[in-house]
Amino acid sequence: MTEAIEYFSDITLMITHYNRSKSLERLLSELKKANCRFYDIVVSDDSSMPEHLEYIEKLHNDYDFRLITVPVNKGLGNNLNKGQDAVETPFTLYIQEDFIPLENFAKHLKDGYALLKEREDFDMVRFYAYNKYPYLKYYKDGFSEMLFKWWYPGLDKFAYYSDHPHLKRSNFAQKFGRYLEGTSGDKTEFTMMMSFIKRGGKAFFYDEHKSVLEQVNSSSEPSTMTRNVWRNSDNFFVSQIRTIYRYINCYSGLYLRKV
Template structure:
């Protein structure tokens, strides 16, 4: 690993945070370890408990970041919107606080940024996903262009946009709108996914999608995203009903509903 810092003067790191201040510290520490530096770091907090806010105040002694807060929890959409509003550079790297950067991240980010600069018609570069996107066209440096057609088989094609770590133009809201507020995190992400598709967004995908970052949820600070039994059940009938609902939800969203 190079000891020479990689400085991204036209990129801001935006981190969303909620009640996981030690996870935030780990992310910021790992950022230093892999020698990745940004013009600015924006931490957008979603009304965390006072003990976490106090801990974040201590972190500011060791890390230079801008903290954007709210007096009460307003959900993922609001947290993303106010964080993006605070960014002052042309590009935004969005990462949730429960991720860490791996040794090759800085070089991959540099390559992804170069792709966005070379292709002004592209809107974002995705670095992480639970599953590899099913329809890709090889590009370079380990990246592929994501392809979407409504007639492609399966539902995984709809996961074109994701809230997982990605680099995007800071003008993103001007093309795709602001994140939906006052609804669950899943509905916020779904609405942006549909807006991205309807407005013909274009994205690159890092093929080795689990080798640049790692998601870490500790017992002390577990995930704050909770899903109901309907989404998690392995019951045969519920699984099939869920699949039917997803087909209806995705295609009706793409063709008939506004986002």
Template structure:
């Protein structure tokens, strides 16, 4: 229950972090400036350097949060798992450290939370995406129900789940399993995306998907996600091979993956 405006008693803010402590500070500051407070804030750190960890510890002077770290970098899946394990509230707001809230963030979060409370059959509310999801049914407050059928045209329909900022039930693992560890970040996200679809996950999507949060990668703290050249190549033949591979990979993952 939201007891006062901007106070989210049933929500924990979970932030994943790796070697971008100034970005983390900016996010915490902007969340506070937006008038939002939470039952708890968990910062899941993927074994950042000593310099960044020292800086984060200094942030405790201005912000109240729990730092969950470890001695070894075990990748995105492990970081998401240990962060979620630290959450004790019914709902989790997940944001990576390189995002910052925009005007109206608090209202959109309040609306998203009300949708999850109203619709017990829904698992998450998505606040951001690189591209608009192709199959949507308008619902309320600018949010739409995401629709998925395996026979819908195109590959973009598979991007139903995403690691981009979202609000979800903290019982997420009970329905969809834990994040895959020991693989690349892309494979971790793909694995959860397939699990979400196979297990009947349902989500709301904000249609103006870049108006709630902005992703900021500065020159001082650029993105730490790396992808191979094959994935990003614009060569015509490589793109055709990549498209065929994606079709095979997505449908195989959907129909024959482990639930």
């Protein structure tokens, strides 16, 4: 028996892309297999190389989407902003091109969408994270409300917003501002994270956060996000300095810097 197609008429799928056309094809293919259909699909490209753009154009034979690109690479912030500007529906599902949906993805998306329809005071639903958010209050259907208080221990509480796959209201920028452009992807994400906290953002988090989508980086199309050695070093002294810096950066961002 063929599984029924789940059509999300209020949701646009927005995919950010840069030089990973085969990964994009894989994501579109897996979503089709998952029987998910959206009102629109926007592929926001950050000036990929010609061979990738040519390959993407050929994908139109099998998939219905709009490609929005620029002649010069302008970074993550611009890619997110121009993609979001093209969305015409009340809700946006954001997924990077190197993810694939897992079993029951359509059900989890449907449940997350229902939460945002039910709770108009919430801004987004998060489906993936490297680590489980530390402060959660269970709500229903496997989702929990994310909780943030400045006095909660540790730094992981600041990961209240993330650029990892999520469903959000398409008027997100009206409340939290546009993504910061002309800087690194990490700083773009950090700035939005602080804006989300300081402007009273509210989000649901799927507790089994590795069971909805999987991030897949192949050797032929590895991650395009680069980070410096200082950030990734396992040296004990470097890690201690890095932790102190993160505390200063997070709390100064919360109280001293404007967003």
